Amino acid sequence: MPHSSGGGSHSGGSHSSHSSHSGGGSRHSGGGSSSSGSSRRTSSTPFPGCKRYLYYKDDKPCLVYSNYDIRKSDKSQFIASIVICAIVFLPFIILSAIFMVKAFSFPKKIEYSKYKHKTPEFVIEDNLGVFENEANLERSMEEFYDATGVVPAVITVTNDTWNQDYKSLEAYAYDVYVNRFPDEVHWLFVYSTAEKEGGFDDWYWEGMQGDNTDPVLTTERVDAFTESLNTRLLQRSKYSVDDAFAITFDEYRPVMMKMQVNQRYILLGSVMFITLSAVAGLTIATSKPHKVPDDYKKAVPCELKAVYQASCNFCGGMYIVGMHTGCPHCGAAIPPQNYIQDPQGNIVKIL
């Protein structure tokens, strides 16, 4: 169904189409759960599921019990936080990208042949006899159609034509539209006037655009057109009615197909993107991979059943029996020890 593209009157005011398209944005919520898994634990005393590690510090052996390899850094928390970030933020990243793309809209010329299989007929009906140069108006309408695919039509009537049977000129224009232009690719203008006492010109006009013109005749463009046309119609000493239409068609023909930048979308997209980057950056920065202490880097697994210490004959440094062939401090060869081993080869007693 066609809808008003705007209008105006002698009182000076022009009204916009009021067709507020409220787009319902779908709200995406991303979710991710972090599985903490088995927590990492180290202890100086054994606990279930632990493994013993040996390292040397200040010439002394140190034993530490841990349920993970203390020589390796734990990247799992770090990786998990990046994955969660990605999952949670992905819909927002997509949304901000959509906003950016939507911010720039290129109108596509309307294919008249898609709706009617013949060349359009340019309706100019001057029932008032106010047009001074119909040929020029028709030229401007044809050129507007060539550029946009929208077919303009201009009709003038007296106020008496509609004010008995219709509550407004808009209602009358609507009726004219649906009866004459079922293709919905026309842009109809109805200009109406009646000369009242004292030569007072009581005029009104109304624009009616078909649904198929919406991609080109967007609210922003049509509102600007409406204002420009009304400004000319108010200067009757300067422009005749048909001139006002023809000049405004000519003025807006090059504008209609230009890229339209929706600053609201750009603002929305950038605010979302900046917020996301900040939050993502903070999240990753605060979850740096766990670092391995220097002492742990040289640790070795120590699977002995029983742990005995002995001192090096050369440097006096302490070491764990059964773990080395040379002293871990000075490198001197360790003499074979006398000890008792169990069937698994573990030292159970030094003799």
Ligand SMILES: [Zn+2]
């Ligand atoms: Zn030594």
